[in-house]
Amino acid sequence: MFLRILCDSFLRRRRRKLLTVAALALGTAVTMATLSVALDIGDKVARELRSFGANILVRAQADTLPLEIGGVDLRPLSEGSFLREEDLPKLKTIFWRHHILAFAPFLYQGGALPDSEGVALVGAWFEKSLLIEDGTTFVTGLKELRAGWEIEGAWPTDGSEPEALVGSVVAERFGWRIGDEIPVQLAAGPPVRLRVRGRVRTGGDEDRQIFVPLAWLQQASGREKVFRRLEVSALVSPEDEFARRDPASMTPAEFDRWYCTPYVSSIAHQIQEVLPGSQAASVQRVAQAETAILGRVQRLLAVVSLAALVAAVLVVLSTMTTTILERRQEIALMKSLGADNFSLGALFLAEAILLGLLGGALGYVGGLAGAQLIARSVFGASVASKPVLLPLMLGLATAAAVVGTLLPLRTLQQTDPALVLREN
Amino acid sequence: MFTRLLRRGLWQRKSRALVALSALTVAATLTAALFNLHLDAQRKIRSEFSRYGPNLMISPRATAPAEVQLLEAGLAEQLRAEFVPDRLTALAPYLYAVVEAKGESVVLAGTWLDQFARLGGFELKAGSPPASTRWRAGPPAPPLSDVQPAPVWVGVGVAQRFELKPGDALRVRYRDNEQTFRLAGVLATGAAEDNQILADLSQVQALAGSPGKLNVILARAAGEATAVEKTVSDLAARFPAAAVNPLRQVTEAEFHVVQRIRWALLGTTLVVLVVTALCVLSTMTALAFERRRTVGTLKALGATEARLAGLFLGEAAVLAVVASGIGFFAGVALARWLGATLFAASITMRWATLPLVTVVTVAVALLGTLLPLRLVRRTQPAVILRGE
Numbered sequence: 001m002f003l004r005i006l007c008d009s010f011l012r013r014r015r016r017k018l019l020t021v022a023a024l025a026l027g028t029a030v031t032m033a034t035l036s037v038a039l040d041i042g043d044k045v046a047r048e049l050r051s052f053g054a055n056i057l058v059r060a061q062a063d064t065l066p067l068e069i070g071g072v073d074l075r076p077l078s079e080g081s082f083l084r085e086e087d088l089p090k091l092k093t094i095f096w097r098h099h100i101l102a103f104a105p106f107l108y109q110g111g112a113l114p115d116s117e118g119v120a121l122v123g124a125w126f127e128k129s130l131l132i133e134d135g136t137t138f139v140t141g142l143k144e145l146r147a148g149w150e151i152e153g154a155w156p157t158d159g160s161e162p163e164a165l166v167g168s169v170v171a172e173r174f175g176w177r178i179g180d181e182i183p184v185q186l187a188a189g190p191p192v193r194l195r196v197r198g199r200v201r202t203g204g205d206e207d208r209q210i211f212v213p214l215a216w217l218q219q220a221s222g223r224e225k226v227f228r229r230l231e232v233s234a235l236v237s238p239e240d241e242f243a244r245r246d247p248a249s250m251t252p253a254e255f256d257r258w259y260c261t262p263y264v265s266s267i268a269h270q271i272q273e274v275l276p277g278s279q280a281a282s283v284q285r286v287a288q289a290e291t292a293i294l295g296r297v298q299r300l301l302a303v304v305s306l307a308a309l310v311a312a313v314l315v316v317l318s319t320m321t322t323t324i325l326e327r328r329q330e331i332a333l334m335k336s337l338g339a340d341n342f343s344l345g346a347l348f349l350a351e352a353i354l355l356g357l358l359g360g361a362l363g364y365v366g367g368l369a370g371a372q373l374i375a376r377s378v379f380g381a382s383v384a385s386k387p388v389l390l391p392l393m394l395g396l397a398t399a400a401a402v403v404g405t406l407l408p409l410r411t412l413q414q415t416d417p418a419l420v421l422r423e424n
Numbered sequence: 425m426f427t428r429l430l431r432r433g434l435w436q437r438k439s440r441a442l443v444a445l446s447a448l449t450v451a452a453t454l455t456a457a458l459f460n461l462h463l464d465a466q467r468k469i470r471s472e473f474s475r476y477g478p479n480l481m482i483s484p485r486a487t488a489p490a491e492v493q494l495l496e497a498g499l500a501e502q503l504r505a506e507f508v509p510d511r512l513t514a515l516a517p518y519l520y521a522v523v524e525a526k527g528e529s530v531v532l533a534g535t536w537l538d539q540f541a542r543l544g545g546f547e548l549k550a551g552s553p554p555a556s557t558r559w560r561a562g563p564p565a566p567p568l569s570d571v572q573p574a575p576v577w578v579g580v581g582v583a584q585r586f587e588l589k590p591g592d593a594l595r596v597r598y599r600d601n602e603q604t605f606r607l608a609g610v611l612a613t614g615a616a617e618d619n620q621i622l623a624d625l626s627q628v629q630a631l632a633g634s635p636g637k638l639n640v641i642l643a644r645a646a647g648e649a650t651a652v653e654k655t656v657s658d659l660a661a662r663f664p665a666a667a668v669n670p671l672r673q674v675t676e677a678e679f680h681v682v683q684r685i686r687w688a689l690l691g692t693t694l695v696v697l698v699v700t701a702l703c704v705l706s707t708m709t710a711l712a713f714e715r716r717r718t719v720g721t722l723k724a725l726g727a728t729e730a731r732l733a734g735l736f737l738g739e740a741a742v743l744a745v746v747a748s749g750i751g752f753f754a755g756v757a758l759a760r761w762l763g764a765t766l767f768a769a770s771i772t773m774r775w776a777t778l779p780l781v782t783v784v785t786v787a788v789a790l791l792g793t794l795l796p797l798r799l800v801r802r803t804q805p806a807v808i809l810r811g812e
Contacts, residue, residue: 023706030699034692041688048684051677052476057614065530065585068616069520070640075529148673169667203669204481283614285545289475296469297685299766303461304692307454311699314450318443318703322710374691 002343006350016323021359023319027312028363028397029370032389034308036371038301040383045297046235046290050101051148054231055286056268058083061279066229070205072120073108073228077188082226083278085214090274091232092132099235099262102144104128105227107217110187111210119170120209121184123217123227126155126165142211145233146202153178153198158213162220164194165211168201184210189221230278232271236264238291238298313400316359320352320404324412331409332417341413345406352405356398364393430738433715444707444789445743451700452744452751452785453758458693459777460759464770466689470648470682474513477545478642479674480656482666494519495638497629499663500536503641506662511655514542515643517625521632523596526586531620532596534628537577543644546617549580551590551609554622574627575608579618583610596621598631645670649679697788704792708740712796719800720808733797737790744789748782755781 010017059066060081067074083105091100107123125141132138143155156163166176176182176196185191200206218224243263247255258266264287268280334344368385375383412420435441482503484495500517508515516539523532537554554577578588588594592607605623612618629635645655652675659668712719722732756773763771 023702026702027699030695034695037688037691041684045681045684048677048681051680052673065528065581066616066619067522067529067531068619069522069531071616074522146673148676150672202673203671204673207669281612281614281618284547284612285475285477285615287614288545289472292472292475293469293681296465296472297681300461300465300469300685301688303762303766304458304689307458307696308692308699310450311454311696311703314447315699315703315706318447319706321443322706325710326713 024359025362027316029366031312032367033370038305056232058230058280094270103232112185123214167207169207316400317404324408332420335417352401356401360394360397447703448747452748453754456755457758482641497636534625549610573606576605577622581619709796720805723805740789740793744786748785
């Protein structure tokens with residue numbers, strides 16, 4: 001009997017039920033879309049912030065003090081210790097390897113320009129293809145590390161050819177154009193000629209430097225396979241109190257938790273583990289700013305998704321209420337035929353749950369599609385589907401449907417059926 | 425007559441009207457909260473970008489040969505007098521010298537320590553934070569001699585290598601000049617400063633024998649991308665002897681992030697509004713449906729379509745105005761609470777958003793009423809009044 005009434009209710013009032021399901025699906029879809037986008041935008045903003053450049057700096061341990069002015073190490077190549085280039089592919093084998101977005105090694109050599117002015121030659125990777133242990137290749141270098149750079153011309157190739165990317169200030173002073181051959185006297189080595197492949201303007205110190213392929217600079221200065229400094233750009237989670245603690249003072253369990261969270265400090269620690277003789281430090285300025293900005297953005301988005309959630313629940317509630325109020329004749333009839341409050345409640349509850357599940361499932365699919373649409377048009381990227389949200393959405397839709405049904409039902413159950421029936 | 429119909433229409437269906445009213449109030453509250461929060465939260469997020477430190481660099485024009493490529497320190501003084509703190513929130517001039525300490529070469533950087541502290545981006549490992557250079561001005565002024573050495577701060581790299589702790593004396597030599605400093609603190613930045621000694625600008629100028637000279641000035645310009653550009657062009661026009669450049673990496677990333685957040689907020693506000701419009705739609709449809717008889721009677725008595733439409737739209741508008749009034753204050757309260765708990769920001773109440781909220785709410789209510797109006801138009805008085 002119960003099942004028959006339930007089935008009939010769905011079959012006979014198909015249009016009405018369709019409308020209710022549509023409302024439920026819509027509410028769920030809206031919440032779903034907003035939540036997906038909100039959950040994802042934090043990640044997107046984090047990636048955007050990576051364009052500020054490296055957040056981990058690696059130098060050789062047990063070194064003489066680097067003489068860094070204007071982003072360049074001025075020590076002559078005969079001084080201090082170096083790190084080995086062949087160890088670098090190991091960076092993509094650490095626990096948080098997928099969070100390592102880009103890195104590039106640097107080697108510095110002083111040089112003299114035609115007017116005998118000193119200039120810094122910076123040897124680096126531009127777009128180097130690395131073979132990782134697991135057989136995959138990883139392409140990285142300045143092009144990824146300095147994603148914000150605008151280049152006129154082309155990036156030099158990572159071979160041993162004497163090619164150069166020149167800073168705009170030096171280029172302007174000597175009137176160098178792309179394709180020119182420029183004479184440079186190395187501080188320790190022979191005079192060389194570099195072919196200008198491109199120019200860069202950053203507004204910073206780089207405008208006065210000349211970038212050359214690392215392999216070429218290593219050969220030219222007799223420092224094969226080594227580099228001075230490594231810059232790493234890693235996707236990290238905002239630092240909290242726990243992240244700032246000294247790992248040495250942690251219990252094994254705490255250490256595991258720290259190690260398995262992508263804090264900038266734990267990633268730096270893991271880099272140190274794979275690069276022998278290295279010392280990795282997080283760039284405070286970048287870490288502090290990122291933590292603050294990401295924290296605020298995430299909180300703002302939480303508020304915003306909550307607003308969407310409230311609005312969605314509201315629309316479901318009002319639709320359900322309307323539907324029940326419209327059916328008061330039917331309820332009155334059932335009551336006058338002897339249905340007790342319990343069986344009435346059970347009937348409508350079952351209906352609400354069915355509707356909620358149906359609407360929730362539809363809304364999940366629709367919301368996912370909507371989120372993709374928003375992400376594509378606003379962010380130019382797709383959002384990952386989060387299966388975690390499916391039970392959440394089903395639960396939400398069902399709960400809203402149940403509450404929206406039971407609240408008005410209670411009022412109706414208290415009214416005298418005779419009064420309602422006479423209304424007609 | 426119109427107002428009486430309106431009043432009675434709303435009064436007789438109190439519960440219905442209340443549902444519509446609460447839906448609209450929630451819409452107005454959310455809109456008001458988002459509008460109010462929006463502006464302050466964005467400003468707050470933008471202010472966090474100042475943690476990235478300098479966003480513009482002032483360096484000597486590159487036409488001269490290397491030896492004279494120094495800025496006049498007077499430039500920094502002028503800049504400070506004219507542009508700080510309105511246009512530039514912080515401004516740190518730098519003079520570098522490679523000095524010898526404990527038999528090793530190390531970079532000594534001279535700057536205005538109070539401004540260095542303002543630019544931030546360091547963690548204090550030991551000692552006291554870099555303090556104002558005006559320590560000399562405060563009474564009693566300590567004499568600049570080896571008896572009362574001037575304070576310096578060192579990076580963690582230097583502290584480790586030389587095994588220094590706050591209070592230690594540090595003797596440095598530049599060519600023939602020697603000077604003893606007192607270590608005031610140890611800083612970690614993760615950048616070049618980790619391996620530098622940081623001292624007051626005038627000390628380094630005296631030691632290096634280049635009084636009144638600078639290598640570079642780093643500054644933080646206030647405001648968003650356009651304001652920074654304006655400051656850059658103003659500075660360039662005011663000081664033609666220097667090259668003023670925005671650090672693009674900083675300004676552009678900031679622009680992108682703020683833009684994304686703006687879109688996300690705008691999008692969600694829109695979604696909330698659409699959803700509420702639907703809510704109003706369903707309530708108004710039910711209202712219209714329930715009042716078929718009234719509509720039929722009015723039609724039979726000669727009410728025109730326009731008149732009836734006006735009645736329903738008027739009802740919706742009245743509800744919307746009431747809702748926006750309640751919602752505005754509730755929204756401001758909500759925004760304040762959220763601002764205080766989540767952003768540690770005081771949200772100022774913006775009266776300017778009240779008309780905005782009202783217009784939006786009324787628009788939502790009217791839009792939600794348009795569909796039910798079709799129902800009203802299709803109502804046949806004869807059919808309804810016959811009781812079917």
